[in-house]
Structure formats: C-alpha cells, structure tokens
Amino acid sequence: MSGYKPLGGRIVTLPFIALGVLALIGFYYLGVRFTDGMAAVTNLNGGHAWGIWVVYDVVIGTAFACGGYALAITIYVLNKGKYHPLIRPAVLASLLGYALGGFGAIFDMGRWWQFYNILLPWNWNFNSVMLEVGLCVATYILVLVIEFSPAFLERIGAKGLLKTLNKLLFIFIALGVLLPTMHQSSLGSLLIAMGYKVDPLWQSLQLQPLLAILTAVTMGFSIVVFEGSFSAIGFRRPTETPLLSGLGKAIVGLIIVYLVVRFAELLFRGKCGLIFAGDFSSLMFILETLLFVVPVVILASEEKRRNGRLLLLAAISMLLAGAFYRFNAFLFTLDPGPGYSYFPSVPEIMVTVGIVAFEIMVFIVLVKTLPVLHTEEHA
Amino acid sequence: MKRRDFLKAAAGGAAVLCTGGAAQARENLQPAPQAVGMLFDSTLCVGCKACVSKCKEVNGMPPVIRDGQVQFDSASDLSGDTLNVIKIYKDGTAKVKDSEVDGFAFEKRSCMHCVNPGCVSVCPVTAMRRDPATGIVTYHADACIGCRNCTVGCPYNVPQFEYDNPFGQIQKCQMCNQAGVERIDNGQMTGCAEVCPTGATLFGTREALMEEAKRRLALKPGEIYNYPRGDLGKPYNSHEKAAPEYKQHVWGEKEAGGTNVLHISSIPFDKLGMPPLGERSAASIAEGVQHTLYSYLALPAVALAGLTYVVRRNTDDDGGES
Numbered sequence: 219m220s221g222y223k224p225l226g227g228r229i230v231t232l233p234f235i236a237l238g239v240l241a242l243i244g245f246y247y248l249g250v251r252f253t254d255g256m257a258a259v260t261n262l263n264g265g266h267a268w269g270i271w272v273v274y275d276v277v278i279g280t281a282f283a284c285g286g287y288a289l290a291i292t293i294y295v296l297n298k299g300k301y302h303p304l305i306r307p308a309v310l311a312s313l314l315g316y317a318l319g320g321f322g323a324i325f326d327m328g329r330w331w332q333f334y335n336i337l338l339p340w341n342w343n344f345n346s347v348m349l350e351v352g353l354c355v356a357t358y359i360l361v362l363v364i365e366f367s368p369a370f371l372e373r374i375g376a377k378g379l380l381k382t383l384n385k386l387l388f389i390f391i392a393l394g395v396l397l398p399t400m401h402q403s404s405l406g407s408l409l410i411a412m413g414y415k416v417d418p419l420w421q422s423l424q425l426q427p428l429l430a431i432l433t434a435v436t437m438g439f440s441i442v443v444f445e446g447s448f449s450a451i452g453f454r455r456p457t458e459t460p461l462l463s464g465l466g467k468a469i470v471g472l473i474i475v476y477l478v479v480r481f482a483e484l485l486f487r488g489k490c491g492l493i494f495a496g497d498f499s500s501l502m503f504i505l506e507t508l509l510f511v512v513p514v515v516i517l518a519s520e521e522k523r524r525n526g527r528l529l530l531l532a533a534i535s536m537l538l539a540g541a542f543y544r545f546n547a548f549l550f551t552l553d554p555g556p557g558y559s560y561f562p563s564v565p566e567i568m569v570t571v572g573i574v575a576f577e578i579m580v581f582i583v584l585v586k587t588l589p590v591l592h593t594e595e596h597a
Numbered sequence: 598m599k600r601r602d603f604l605k606a607a608a609g610g611a612a613v614l615c616t617g618g619a620a621q622a623r624e625n626l627q628p629a630p631q632a633v634g635m636l637f638d639s640t641l642c643v644g645c646k647a648c649v650s651k652c653k654e655v656n657g658m659p660p661v662i663r664d665g666q667v668q669f670d671s672a673s674d675l676s677g678d679t680l681n682v683i684k685i686y687k688d689g690t691a692k693v694k695d696s697e698v699d700g701f702a703f704e705k706r707s708c709m710h711c712v713n714p715g716c717v718s719v720c721p722v723t724a725m726r727r728d729p730a731t732g733i734v735t736y737h738a739d740a741c742i743g744c745r746n747c748t749v750g751c752p753y754n755v756p757q758f759e760y761d762n763p764f765g766q767i768q769k770c771q772m773c774n775q776a777g778v779e780r781i782d783n784g785q786m787t788g789c790a791e792v793c794p795t796g797a798t799l800f801g802t803r804e805a806l807m808e809e810a811k812r813r814l815a816l817k818p819g820e821i822y823n824y825p826r827g828d829l830g831k832p833y834n835s836h837e838k839a840a841p842e843y844k845q846h847v848w849g850e851k852e853a854g855g856t857n858v859l860h861i862s863s864i865p866f867d868k869l870g871m872p873p874l875g876e877r878s879a880a881s882i883a884e885g886v887q888h889t890l891y892s893y894l895a896l897p898a899v900a901l902a903g904l905t906y907v908v909r910r911n912t913d914d915d916g917g918e919s
Contacts, residue, residue, distance in 0.1 A: 336722055341722040346720055388909045396897060426886075554754050
C-alpha cells in the first residue's frame, strides 16, 4: 500500500552482537554515574560544567538527527514529492537521535529526579535559552513519535487509526518543521551568554542562532545522504544515488550561505587576524573551514554529484564540519579561565559510545521488522 | 509555496534574527535599591584564610585537606565544598607585597553578586534569583534540575555542582543570608567580613562601599588612612596604615553591568585572574536575541500558521501519508 516494507532477515548478526557489547559497557558506567555521582564517571569540573554528554549527545547528536527535519522542508514545504521514499528512514533516524539527545540530557542532569520542574509553568524563566531548548526538544520528540507512528500502525494493521492519523498528520509535519528551527537555532544561542569563554572565532553573539540553524539543516541533508549510502551498502539494497544527488545541490547552496555569514561576521568584527594566529584555535578553525569547503568543491559539479562514492565523501565531510563547529565552540577552544582544563574520561566516552551503539541497534531492529525502507527502484 | 517565496520568507526571518537582536536588546539592569555587598581590598589581605575557614563554618562545609596536612583550609579553587577562596599572585622572586614585578598579592574569589547575574538569566527553572531588595543572588535547590547552565553562564565560574554526590546540588555564596543562616536579615554581616583581621573584606551597602573604594583610590601613596574593619555601616574598630599605590580601577563598578562585591588592588585585575569583561553583560545580549525571536511567541505562531497551510496543500496529493 505505501511502498514501504520491512527488510526482514536475521536480527542477531555479528555486528549486532559487537554493538551490544559496547552498549553494555556504556550502560554499566551509566549505572555508576547514578550510584556514585558524576565525578565517579566524568572529568567535569568547576570550569567545565558541560562535557561530551552535553556537547556530543545533545548538541551534536540532535544536529545529526536533523534528517527528518531537512526532508520535511524539502518534501512538504518546497513540494518536492520525489524525495518521499527517503522520509521514513530519515524520520526513524531523527526519532532515535533525538531520543538519545533527550536521554542524554536527563542523565547529564545533576538533579535528574526533579526534571519535571522544567515542565511546570510557574518555574519558567523566559529569559533562558535553555528553557526554549528543553521544552522544544521534548515536544519535538513527541512529534517525531507521531510522524513515525504510521509505520507501526501499518505493521499491526490498525487501519482505522491510520486513516484518522493521516488526515491530521499535516499539523504534526508543520510542527516538525517549526520546532527544530526553533531549538536548533537556540542550541547556538546557548553560546551567547557564555560570553568571553567562547573563543572569538566562534563567539558570533547575535549571529549564533543563524549559524546554528544553517549548519543543522545542512547536516540534516548530509545525514540523509550518509544513511542512504550506508543502507545501500550495509543492507545490500539498490543504490539511491540519483535521488541523493539532488540533496547534494541543497548542501552546496546552504554551505555557501553559511560561509558567507561566517566570514562576514569575522570581517566586520575585525577578527580575521585570529585565523592566522597559528595557535590551537586558529588551527581548529582552518581544519573546520576545510571540512566545510570540501563538500562544496566536490558537489559543485553535476557529474561528481552523480558519483555515489564522492557524494558520500562530501556528506561525511559536512557532518564532520558541523560536528567540529559545535565541538570547537562548546568544548575544544572553550576557555573558562586560568586553572581549568577538560578532557573526557574513558568511562565518560564509553557512555556516549554505548548509547550510540544502542541507537544503531534499535535502528537495525526497526528497519528489519517495520515498513521503513522503500522497496521499489525509483527514478 | 514557491521555492522563491520560501526563500524570501526565510531571508526575512534571518533578517529579523540578525538585526532584531540589537534593536530590542535590553539595557543592563540597575543595582537593587538596598543592594548589599562587600569590598575586597587586595592590598590589605595578608592571606591568612580566616575568611575561608569561617565561610566553611557558617555553611557547614568540611575543610579541604591536601597532602595529609590540616592547615586551616587548603582549598585551591571554588567547589561544591568551598564558596570562598584566597588565591595568590606571584611574579619572579615574589619578594615584595603588591608589586606587579617580583612581587605577590592575594585575591579573594567568591560570588560577585552581579547586578546582571548571568546565572539568573540562563536558569530555565528560576532556581537562581536576584533578591529584589538586597540584590543578593540566591539558589533554590527545590527548583533546580542540575543542568549547570549557571556555571557556564557565570563569568566567574562561581556556581559549583557537587559532582561527587549522586544527589548533589549547586553551591554558591549567598552572602550568609540563605534560609537557616540569615545573617544579613538579622543585622549581622557576612562571616568572611566579620573575621577578616585587616579589614581586607568589608561588608556594607553597595553605595557606601563604592564611595569607600573611590576614597581609597584617591589617596596619595604613603598617605596615612584609617582603614575600618567588619561592617562599613558600623565598623567595630579600625587601623591606621599608609596607603599603597592603587590601580585606578574599581572592579565591579561597570564590569558586565557591575557587581555588588567590589575589588580594588595595586595589581592589574587580569593578573589576579579576573575575566576579560566589557561593560555589557553577555546574558543581556542573549536575552535580547531570545526576546526578539520569542516575544509572546508571535513569530513562531505566524510561522506555524504559514507552515500548516503550506504543508496541508502539499500533502493533499498523497493523502498526508508520511
């Protein structure tokens, strides 16, 4: 009926078991965090209150999960229906990525047992960017569940409910475009109040939300290309390169806009000299910028866009660029003052690795059992 | 919606985003009407750390022990167990007190009680509050979710989470006025000011302390001055001492909108580890951006209406199937 079918096949494979081992290690250390406190597992300290759990699991993880958002803009706002076959796996990946982000936010919360305080209106502080992020991400996870639910309802054959849902789905799709626009830009705005602690090369103040949303949408398109290419290889399915190469064009356009805004800010605020200062920040900036430029160079030509391998390479470069931009701003070049340094501990890293492994396991199980991947060959 | 229309709308949104922030940004806040604070005069501090010890006693916190030696308190920085700490500046031979070259000096680190507190601005659940009368910045664990945005948003890294406690909370100086202590409400002064033997830490109203600070800065080096101890409003005694050569800078008069705890010194503040702050508080810039985008949720509401219309039209063909 919908052209989407469960992939079927064995669930427990060797890679699946390997992922399971990583997940178990991660969950063990997560347990220690709850019994013995954050210091037992993390290297967080008085100057670095946000480590990889916030910066990777929440800030970068949800940007990686923008595939559903980017495709919703393409298909439902710009009315490009031909991309429809890509939406279900993208929404599933978004749901899992955001669920990880939400879960990450909870276990990073020092007073997690009081998390509901952010839902109580009399506690709300409307000056707080964090309030917007918290409420908006929580709502979007619910929206993603609803957006993905047709796959589940088809599987269990709940036709009546499916029909009703399909009639109302446009409201949730609209929310699914609005909410990520709001919180992905706000995740950038979190940097504003950090003031001087953020390196001048990344402290763009009023432009933080714009740079954050531009890179988030671009990462969304890139993750769709990435997942599409990997599904083709990993699950031995026909390649979707013709469809994905169209997204390559969007990626190029968005990166160019981003680079113009980024460098205009540095130019107008007189910070260009810092790029060539030769210190750690300038090195990170140059590396990050190269990662943004690589996809533009690769994807500018129509011919290269149609080459599945080059397209994948460009997408990976963009994903690294977006991740680097966030890591650099929030963590690598962050300077809270003399006497403080941070490098994540092994248990801290293992928690993040374990959660990502778990996320991939759930993705594999769901595409094998629910109608997520599109079946026919498409133009 | 045509692609061009969408791009136009997006560009318009981006324009609001970029320009509106500056247009609607709020000014720095003004000091609270009866703002209380402290004046720390680095040139008077002898590094005895009586204030560190008294602070622990008032707040019921254990001393930090280093290398197995109990020496009053060995805390080297603020933490969940230390709300007030004395740090040392050393240069070269470190022989001369209050000399930038080949000298040493002491610096107190504790909550500055900002006039525009970053922690209050960024806290999603209003667990950080600025007292409307006294300007004291207080913490309320019952509301706190432990996101630690206060630590990140504080220019001085003051709010500290108890990382070693699975059910920890944020700790910060509340000017000895938290529930159960309430020294200020009872007409007393802060613990650290009370025990300071040289009057390096002085308690008082922000206004009186500012006047005192400026009086000292106007002194000629070597001029004899009568330095009060304790509470500037009712000093229990004072001592006479030759004035040092002060830097003409009251830290906290203007930094990031000002603080209720003021510092003066004869060594530049960046050398004493104070952060590079302008007059505008970063939090007020963040608030300006946030209020431009989310005032009455008008912009999101309009966007949602437009998106709903467009999505509805574009899903008609395939029955809204996702």
